[in-house]
Amino acid sequence: FVSSGNPVVGAPMAVAGAQSRSEDEESLGVKDVKRTATQAFGTGVPKRRSSSRSIKRKKFDDELVESSLVKSSSRVKGPPVIEPVRCSGSEPSSSEKKKVTKSGTALTLPLNMVVNPAPITKRVKKSKQPLHITKDLGRWKPADDLLLINAVLQTTDLTSVHLGVKFSCRFTLREIKERWYALLYDPVISKLAWQAMRQLHPEAIAAIQSKALFSQPEEALLAKIGSTSQPKLDVFQELLCKHPGVFHPSRTPKSLLVHWQLLKQYYLLDDQSVQPLPKGDQVLNFSDAEQMVDDVKLKESRDEVLEHELMISDRHQKREIRQLEQELPRWQVLVDSITGMSMPDFDNQTLAALRGRMVRYLMRSREITLGRATKDKPIDVDLSLEGPAWKISRKQGIIKLKNNGDFFIANEGRRPIYIDGRPVLSGNKWKLNNNSVVEIAGLRFVFLINLELISLIKAEAAKMTQQ
Secondary structure: OOOOOOOOOOOOOOOHHHHHHOOHHHHHHHHHHHHHHHHHOOOOOOOOOOOOOOOOOOOOOOHHHHHHHHHHHHHOOOOOOOOOOOOOOOOOOOOHHHHHHHHHHHHHHHEEEHHOOOOOOOOOOOOOOOOOOOOOOOOOOHHHHHHHHHHHHOOHHHHHHHHHOOOOOOOOOHHHHHHHHHHHHHHHHHHHHHHHHOOOOOHHHHHHHOOOOOOHHHHHHHHHHOEEEEOOOHHHHHHHHHHOOOOOOOOOOOHHHHHHHHHHHHOOOOOOOOOOOOOOOOOHHHHHHHHHOHHHHOOOOOOOOHHHHHHHHHHHHHHHHHHHHHHHHHHHHHHHHHOOOOOOOOOOOOOOOEHHHHEEEEEEEEEEEOOOOHHHHHHHHEHHOOOOOOOOOOOOEEEOOOOOOOOEEEEOOOOOOOOEEEEEEEEEEEEEEEEEEEEOEEEEEEEEEEEHHHHHHHHHHHHHHHH
């Protein structure tokens, strides 16, 4: 079938439409094609050729195309494919090279498609499973749905539900109606809402059910209790026991008592009656009465001279009050000295005394601490016994007797201590005389000294210095 001089092989078995040939003839044709290919590509042709020109895009070489055709033809079963064959002695021209490359590219495509068939994409059927709870329910939360269901079951009126139930958002009446109809007739929304409500905590469910509105039969039973009576929780507990089918399961005696008090407040009990409106052509309301009032009559004329005199007199009175407050401690000391209360009966062990209006503290050691006593920190002189001492520090000050017979007070608190009207700031000290007025955070005391005992102490100290 193949002539060595002719580079183009024409065989009748190359026709793709020759399907009437037998399988034996097809196998013989394939063998002849293989034999001619081995003769053409003998020892004279190198295995691989490369071009010296610059290749901008990828191109198959002539021999690579032909070798791929030979290999693919030996693998593919079916009608044989005829390839162009050249003699070993003759080199192809440029036109023949173009023809071979064109025919090679034209032949490789169907061979590649036959050898490596494209994978068939399988169509995956979408599962018709219901949506999960991950779908967003919108503004309506599970607690709102449960509130809506309980309220409708109690009142059977969406208008009263809109007025009486406090949802997480301010829903309009139209939104409440749409949500209720969706819970009733939309299977997807109702299923999602039911699954979300089942995931609520039992305590949250109990809290929601306790907020259920009162039905008309429940209010009718509560209205039978008289307004003049003062019922206790036992009465409402008895109501719950007698009518378990009327009251909601979450009702408690305390909740019934609170609702009964509301009914009584708004005159909704059976023995209460609301006073009828006055019969007349027109009922006077507040806005009409306000318009009838003459604003000119309500305003009073200002008297500037009188206001000036009142301001001056008020200023003089405040000045006198301040002066009296400053002189009050001095007058108190004079009154005590006259009445004899400033010189109490001292014993031989009391060095001085700090006397207030309620309590008298005796100083029997050379050093005592003043302040506010606590459980953890006791103190010698607890000023909280005299009056409110929440502004006084726990350790406000120290009163100390020196060897020369002089008393000094040292301030160790945050607030100042006033000695005869003079402030002693924190960290400073001041000498205390007999009948000195000590003021600490609004509490006033008179410091009284046992002059007889102090004179003896001074005499002994003088003898010790002389020796």
